[in-house]
Structure formats: structure tokens, C-alpha cells
Amino acid sequence: MTDTNQFQPNARGYYGEFGGAFIPEMLYPNVEELRDQYLSILADADFQRDFQGLLRDYVGRPTPLFEAKRLSAKYNTRIFLKREDLCHTGAHKINNTVGQILLARRLGKHRIIAETGAGQHGVATATVCALMGMECVVYMGEVDMERQKPNVYRMRLLGAEVRPATSGSRTLKDATNEAIRDWISNPVDTHYIIGSVVGPHPYPDLVARLQAVISEEIRKQLLEKTGSELPNYVVACVGGGSNAAGAFYHFLNEPSVQLIAVEAAGHGINSGHSAATSVLGTAGIIHGSRTLLMQDEHGQITEPYSLSAGLDYPGIGPLHAHLGTTGRARFVSIEDEQALRAVAELSRLEGIIPALETAHALAALEQLGAGPDDVVVLNLSGRGDKDLETYLKYADKLTK
Structure with a gap:
């Protein structure tokens, strides 16, 4: 590498x-x-x-890399889930x-x-x-x-x-x-x-260095399961971006690996109720660093929105801003309803209830364009227990 x-x-x-x-x-x-x-x-x-x-001994690492065969069959590609939801406390x-x-x-x-x-x-x-x-x-x-x-x-x-x-x-x-x-x-x-x-x-x-254990494990586990350390795609949701930074870290200088960062579009990118910073943001300073953030013409922060509490941040980490503007990572925006559909899909196809944040990454699978010979690793950053009250409110969408 x-x-x-x-x-x-x-x-x-x-x-x-x-x-x-x-x-x-x-x-x-x-x-x-x-x-x-x-x-x-x-x-x-x-x-x-x-x-x-x-x-x-405490967190439970390494976390499994699970080949989701029913999900793979639906999208006609080979999908592996990095099970950070199995960490102690339920997330990365x-x-x-x-x-x-x-x-x-x-x-x-x-x-x-x-x-x-x-x-x-x-x-x-x-x-x-x-x-x-x-x-x-x-x-x-x-x-x-x-x-x-x-x-x-x-x-x-x-x-x-x-x-x-x-x-x-x-x-x-x-x-x-x-x-x-x-x-x-x-x-x-x-x-x-x-x-x-x-x-x-x-x-x-x-x-990023502390979370890099995620991609370090992915490389070793993929080699064992596929014969290669390198997938075609690594997919992760991004609010500030720690799980994505960890999943991307040991693939940053592997140009054959496409890095897919998935943001929350809320009610729609142009709805005024969104957190799609890579699309709506411009360079500015927030919480001590210069990065991309959602702001008006006077430099005042625009309030973000997402049904997901972990993704409604008006900026992204400076590493992700760099990856996006240089083209090293591709950013995808997912709306609330798409994420809710992905919750139901993973739950029923694989018996895994994801966190609402992670569901945004799952919803991006249909936009990847991955082929049957491609290997996709999706960082399953958290489990859905914490979101059950939200899921109950939208039960009609989840149980159709």
C-alpha cells in the first residue's frame, strides 16, 4: 500500500x-x-x-465482516457489511x-x-x-x-x-x-x-487514527474472504464523518477503491430542510476548523435538518471536505424516506435492524452502479435500538 x-x-x-x-x-x-x-x-x-x-476484550474487536447474500442478490453485486453495530454500546x-x-x-x-x-x-x-x-x-x-x-x-x-x-x-x-x-x-x-x-x-x-482500526480489519478480512484486500467500493454515512474516516483510512491511496460518502438530504436537497453539506456548503469556519459548511451570504450558519439525529450537522470534517473537493470521494445525498425504506429492507433481508444514520448508507446502494463481479463494503456503523421510537412513528412506511 x-x-x-x-x-x-x-x-x-x-x-x-x-x-x-x-x-x-x-x-x-x-x-x-x-x-x-x-x-x-x-x-x-x-x-x-x-x-x-x-x-x-472490552469493545469486542475485531468486528465481523458479514457477506449479506440476500442483499447482494437484490442489488446484483457482492455486498459485505462491516458489523460496527456489534461493538460494545452498539456503534463505532x-x-x-x-x-x-x-x-x-x-x-x-x-x-x-x-x-x-x-x-x-x-x-x-x-x-x-x-x-x-x-x-x-x-x-x-x-x-x-x-x-x-x-x-x-x-x-x-x-x-x-x-x-x-x-x-x-x-x-x-x-x-x-x-x-x-x-x-x-x-x-x-x-x-x-x-x-x-x-x-x-x-x-x-x-x-481518524483511532477509527482507522475499521479499515485495517476490513483489509485483512477481505483478503481471507475474497483473496484480495481491496474492494471496489467502500460506503459509509457522513455527518461529521468519523465512521467514514475509519472505513476509508487504509484505502485512501488505493485509487481502484471508490469511496462513497453518504449524507442526509432530509426532505430534499433544495427543500430548505436538508443536511447535504457537500452540495449546499461553502468554505467557512465552524467549531475550530475551516471546512465546508451550510451558511448564508452573511456567513451565518444555516440550520441543517435530518430525521437522523447523528447526521444533522451543518458541516463535515476537513478530511472529508478535502476528499470531496479533490474528487477522491464521491458524495451521495439520501432523503429521509429513502433511509426509512432501507431500514425495512435490511431488517427483512438480513435480520439486522440498522441505525437511522447507517440506513442512509444502505439507501445509497441503488445509486452505486456496482456490477455482479464487484465487491462492496458498507460500514454498518450502528444498530437501530436507539431509533425504535422514530421507527414506530413511521411504522406505516416500514411495514408496507
Whole structure:
């Protein structure tokens, strides 16, 4: 495999024209401390022993690579599902939180904060804080707290304090704003576990490296199952983009592998109720980095919309912005109703109920153009338990 330097951030944290660290002065020491130390900590043999041990014995890795034969027959191609839904806590988010809690401990931090949209990152953060005996505060938009009640209950049961974000659209963007305000007020003892490949450098790179275990496993598993490490397509949903970054990471410099990033189009790209950043976004700064984001002519953020709480973010990670603008990744937009149909389809064809976020990636299968000799790997980023209340509201669409 070739070197991936063209897809790694430079010394200033930029992927091409996207990235960087645009932060308040009070956060500078924290972010600099992290930037100065994260690579050496990640490379440390003791850290890797602890990290790999927890991934194996606590998270349940490696996760299976499952050949979905009935789904494959429907789309006349060979489809493999990377079963991140089988991770402890039910999604890929735990890979990152296990790594960051170990890093926080080595930095001497005793208090953890996080933001969450769909709640999976919040649950994963609360989980590792319970494991390590650390104080945990999770910020979550009021709207998301209502539509993701099971995850709110899980976080509280694990000992976390869940604080509602009551400003703006009261969703993921606003929860992130509140978490950053908390960090500014508590810069000495607090580590902010960002859940996606967003935020100021080094977070996009840190989270991508911790999630890269996904594509590392895919290559080994595909070689065993097909005789080749390289699929024709890798498909993943994108809000901020952590599961996609993990699934793409070890294929970035393999031009034969098509990378498919799937966004939420909500009620339609041009409906005014969408989160399709790659189509609607322009370059700007959000949450500490320069990336593509949805904004008006005055630079004010346009409120995103998706039925999926994990995809209604007005931006994307700077790595994904770079992959999209350079053409290395192809972006696809999926509407709410298409995603709901994909939930029913996977449930009935394979006996797997996916998260609503993941369902967007599944709905993109009909747009791929994959042939019968092609191999498609789809990152099944989360399970659907957390979305059952939403699915009940749309039961007529799901049970036809």
C-alpha cells in the first residue's frame, strides 16, 4: 500500500485548504498540549498495549465482516457489511472514546466532556468514563434528547450528567457549542472527547487514527474472504464523518477503491430542510476548523435538518471536505424516506435492524452502479435500538 501523506494533515493541521485550529486564546494551551503529545502517546508501546487490549476484550474487536447474500442478490453485486453495530454500546463510537480516555489519563485529566447528537458518542463516552472512574458531562440538544430518549437513559445509568443545549436548533451543532464553552471555563482538569473528525487540529486526525482500526480489519478480512484486500467500493454515512474516516483510512491511496460518502438530504436537497453539506456548503469556519459548511451570504450558519439525529450537522470534517473537493470521494445525498425504506429492507433481508444514520448508507446502494463481479463494503456503523421510537412513528412506511 502506498504512503497516505497526501491525505494526512500538514504541520498546521490542514488537509489541502481545509482544517487548521481556530480557537479562543483560553483554549490554546489545551489544544497545543494535545497537538504536541498525541502522536507520541499513540505510538507508545504501553498505550498501544492498553488500547488494543481494550478493543479486543472490552469493545469486542475485531468486528465481523458479514457477506449479506440476500442483499447482494437484490442489488446484483457482492455486498459485505462491516458489523460496527456489534461493538460494545452498539456503534463505532466506542473505538474513539476508548483511545481518547487512555490519552486523557496520560495527560493528567480527571474530568471528561463530550457532545452528542444521536447519543451513541455520548453513551460511548459515559461508558469509558465509568470504566475509568472519571467524571463525565455530556451535552446534547433538547430536540435530540427527545428523539433519542433510550440513549439519554443509558448515559444517566452509566453515571454521566446529560446537559441539554437549549439554543439555536437545539441539536448537535448547539451541543458542540456548549461543550466548547465548558472547556473554556475548565481548561486545566478537563479533556474534551470530540466524537467526530471535526474541531480544531489535532482532533480530526486523532479521531481518524483511532477509527482507522475499521479499515485495517476490513483489509485483512477481505483478503481471507475474497483473496484480495481491496474492494471496489467502500460506503459509509457522513455527518461529521468519523465512521467514514475509519472505513476509508487504509484505502485512501488505493485509487481502484471508490469511496462513497453518504449524507442526509432530509426532505430534499433544495427543500430548505436538508443536511447535504457537500452540495449546499461553502468554505467557512465552524467549531475550530475551516471546512465546508451550510451558511448564508452573511456567513451565518444555516440550520441543517435530518430525521437522523447523528447526521444533522451543518458541516463535515476537513478530511472529508478535502476528499470531496479533490474528487477522491464521491458524495451521495439520501432523503429521509429513502433511509426509512432501507431500514425495512435490511431488517427483512438480513435480520439486522440498522441505525437511522447507517440506513442512509444502505439507501445509497441503488445509486452505486456496482456490477455482479464487484465487491462492496458498507460500514454498518450502528444498530437501530436507539431509533425504535422514530421507527414506530413511521411504522406505516416500514411495514408496507
